[in-house]
Amino acid sequence: MLLKGAEAPGPGGERTDEVRKYSDLLTGVTDGHQHGVDVDRCMCGGTACACGTGYRLYVRSAEMPARHGGWSYHSHPIARDGDGNWTVGEACGHTHDIDSELLQSRIDAKLNEEESMTKQAEEQEKEAVDMAKVSAELEKLRKVVALPAEQKAHYDGLDAAAADAFLAKSEEARALEMRAKQEADPVAYRCKATGEALRKSAGAERIAMAKRLDVQQEQIEMLTKANETARLEKMIREEMPHLPNEGGALPALVKAAEEIGPEAVNVLKGASASMGGLFKTVGVSGVDHVTVQAGDPLPEGQAVQKSAGVALEEKVEALMKAENLSRHEAMLKFGRTPEGRNLRARIDAEKPVVTEG
Known part of the structure; x- marks a missing residue:
């Protein structure tokens, strides 16, 4: 404890205030001298204190012999008198006067210091425990995150003790445990809709539910595909x-x-x-035609031209139905036959269709 000492002569005889490590307080003056004393815990130890208060006064000797290299001490017990003032007990055939209020303030300071140090030590210990706990939790989390998906699912289904034991095992030991579990509980059904592998232990109801889900998913996919195909076919027909x-x-x-x-x-x-434009059927398509007034006679050859075009269309339609072809596929295929080439030649040689208008 740093306290200001009494004024003492300096090297040149001047008076100076010296700050140095000092006693807690001083005794009263006896025979022209007084002692520095330190207030500290007694050395009784254990739970019983022979001093009664737990504190003693440790008195420094009046001198500091150089050969000892430091102060020498003796101690006195302290107690309160009937008025509540502190008194110094006898030791080594003597006692000392002491300032009771100052002594109490020193004891209070000691108690506060001890309480602060104890609290600080407890906080440090708690922080150390908390840090160790956090480190352990982080290490556990790291191991859990590193588990393969199947092992993670197995880990999640265990109770706390079994989960910790599983996590503490080596990778090889965990793999052996998983293999044993899989052999004892084989996969009963793989759900296509969810990708989940259901083991026998999942139960018949859950497995049946997964199968129904797959059927529903398949029906939805078929309906979606049919709707999309119908949309595309309509688009093809129209556009x-x-x-x-x-x-x-x-x-x-x-x-x-x-x-x-x-x-x-x-x-x-x-x-x-x-x-x-390559497959216009003259006499049928109606693209190339002439118009006559109603009641006027039709141009000569109209019937022949119409017969060739109709014959071609009938052949193409028959081929479409027989071989499930589109009109253009049937037109191409029939157009390569001798009959198709003949009808095409006849149509090309005949006049355009004439309709009444």
Whole structure:
């Protein structure tokens, strides 16, 4: 404890205030001298204190012989008298006067210091315990996160003690435990809708539920696919009717074009329009025609022209039904036959269709 000492002569005889490590307080003056004393815990130890208060006064000797290298001490017990004042008990055949209030203030300071140190030590100990606990939790979390998915699912199903034991095992030991579990509880069904592998222990009800879910998912997928196919076929019929559908691949081609963007769809529409001009049936399509007034006689040869066109259409429609072909596929296939080439030649040689108007 740093206290200001009494004024003492300096090296040149001047008076100076010296600050040095000092006693807690001083005794009263006896025979022209007094002692520095320290207030400290007694040395009784254990739970019983022979001093009664737990404190003693440790008195420094009047001198500090150089050969000892430090102060020498003796101690006195202290107690309160009938008025509540502190008194110094006899030791070594003498006692000392003491300032009771000052002694009490020193004892209070000691108690506060001890309490503060005890509290600080407890806080440090608690912090150390908390830090150790946090470190352990972080290490546990690290191990849990590192578990493979199947081991993590197994870990989550264990009670606290079994989970900690499982986590404490080596990777090889955990793998052996999982293998033993799998052999004892084989996979009974794999749900396609969720990707979950249901083991026998999942129970019949849950397995049946997973199967129903797969059936529902399959029905939804089939309906979705059918609706999409119908949409594409309608689009083909209305917007690109002249594109060939070799092997039924045209809907998939149109779908791919849609995924690319509008420009790709427009390319298919343009191709359909270009191909449509190659398969105009004169006398049937109605594209090339002349108009006469109602009641006027039809031009000569109209019946022959109509018969050739109708014959071609009938052949194409029959081929479409017989072989499940599109109109354009049937037109191409029939057009390669001798009969088809003959009808095409007749149509090309005949006059346009004439209709009444």
